[in-house]
Amino acid sequence: MIKAGIIGGAGYTGGEMLRILVNHPQVEIAFVNSSSNAGNLISDVHTDLFGDTDLRFTDQISQDIDVLFLCVGHGDAKKFLEANPIDERIKIIDLSQDFRLNRNSSIENRQFVYGLPELNKDKIQSARNIANPGCFATCIQLGLLPLASKGLLQSEVHINATTGSTGAGQSLSKTSHFSWRNNNLSIYKAFEHQHLNEIGESLVQANGAPLPLGGTGGGLLTFIPQRGDFTRGILAAMYIESDLTEEQAYELYENYYAGHSFTHVSRKNIDLKQVVNTNKCLVHLEKHGNKLFIISIIDNLLKGASGQAVQNMNLMFGLEETAGLKLKAANF
Template sequence: MPTLEIKTGILGASGYAGAELLRLLCGHPHFKPLCLVAASQAGARVGDLYPHLAAMAQQRYQHVQESLSELSRCDLVFCALPHGQAMTLLPKLESKVIVDLGGDFRLQDPAAYEQWYGVPHACPELLPTWSYGLPELFREEIITSTRIANPGCYATAAILAAAPLCQNGLIKGSLVINALSGVSGAGRAPKAELHFAHMYEDLRAYKVAKHQHTPEIEMVLERVAGAPVRISFTPYLVPMVRGIHLSCSAELAQDRTEEELLAVYQGFYKDQPFVSVAREQHGTKEVRGANRVFITPALDERTNRVIVTCVLDNLVKGAAGQALQNANLTFGFDEALGLDLSALYP
């Protein structure tokens, strides 16, 4: 029998998330990337930018305005454009399914979008038509959706780390979240602060108390908790290419043992194919290149605080891998199709 071929387009195919999508789609039996759009690289071959993508090295990037009609004929479109661009382009498309890896359709409140992203939302009336694409929490909604807002990388780690605490009413007060990320999360465009001489042997916080994933994390955790949730979030850039190591902590609402906390997490993620709950701490190299999350809850008995660590690859489970997981679900495939990948180690 011939293999079912689903015509797939990628907006922003020349960025790091777009390139990671191409890498993953090379191993997918159904999603065929036939329309690759990258305005800044229009006319260039994939192999010119990413020689490691040998299977599609001869495909050429196209200009966005010349590709809108072709994208509309695609069964599936992944959008990996920076925030602010997707909300002006995606409403023009008639594609069957769209998965947006950017931030334009994650927040349901247009006022919150304007506050945290600095510009008014171009199509606030469409926000309720988009589903939040975190399969571990909203799988059934994703299955029936055709417009999916892929979570942010930090948000994915923070929500997965804190959701069991919030759903079970185990904490009181605000959550303190700290996250260290590799520089690929800042995108492919060259920036002075990302030069090797600046980043090497350096570690610094950025967007302290101002990061745009803050309202996204709070929005989803409030949905899980059924009550208001407040977080204090500090992200850091570290001199590595990919990976996020996140910790979140909060005061326990009542005394719990570490074994009880571990049991809560094991029960919450028991049937999740990409989330592993562990007793021991894990590092970013153990998830590099894989759609895998390791979560470890710990108890600080002295302060009666729970501390949860979470590691993931920001380009895979934090971006392209999760987008593919969402697309699998909405097309009725096994969500792990094309994602059964071991981490690259060392």
């Protein structure tokens, strides 16, 4: 059994991590750290786990583990590791953005590998530290990687993507209150979302040569993020000028994802409910004149966060990639 520890277990990603690991056949949860909930039953905070576990939160950290999940806010993972030396034998999977970019991918003697299995599966299998991708980044990259792998990202990519309210985290803010979010739709960080940088690095890697992507607010990627009035999931709608026929595009995508367990190419139109509560990404393609239209959908808390983190753990420890992640969509 793999012994796992969780830092930041009271938030949305921590709760999803617990929901998966409580039922993972090859994992034992050693501790769940939450300084604000120390001593409380986990099921008192994550009430969906009532009857599944009698574990309590702790403010202690044990080194008697094999893997440590950092389910903390952006900036807090780096601070945690600086303040709490973790034994080198313990593998770390960080769900924040602290180590995703090449320039920030190391701390002291730890080097982090970008944890997108559809791009870095071989590297992940031999890695000791993983930087889990962002939710928007995962959804958008999985819609574009096959094109990048063949050098076919040579014109502007227009991206409109809508995320559920859980993408904003559990802490209350003006835009996460039910009364504001319900029956509402809004745009934020247009052209400048922070995930553009990690998307750009992955596409350049897949392309095998530099691309004029720029950083936030420039280059080939035009990204308009939206807040949706639903709880979970991301739908990204993208288009790019392309000489590929629709059949050629499908062959490219189907061949690229043939060896990947969770990303599937659908020749029928797709909707968000097909992936909510799963670790799947579905991709659908259409050709309209000289434009290739791409739809990519994921659950932001699973394939966009905790599910992908467990997928990475499975690869790191030589387990079946789908272990603990065979989840049916909440379709109704």
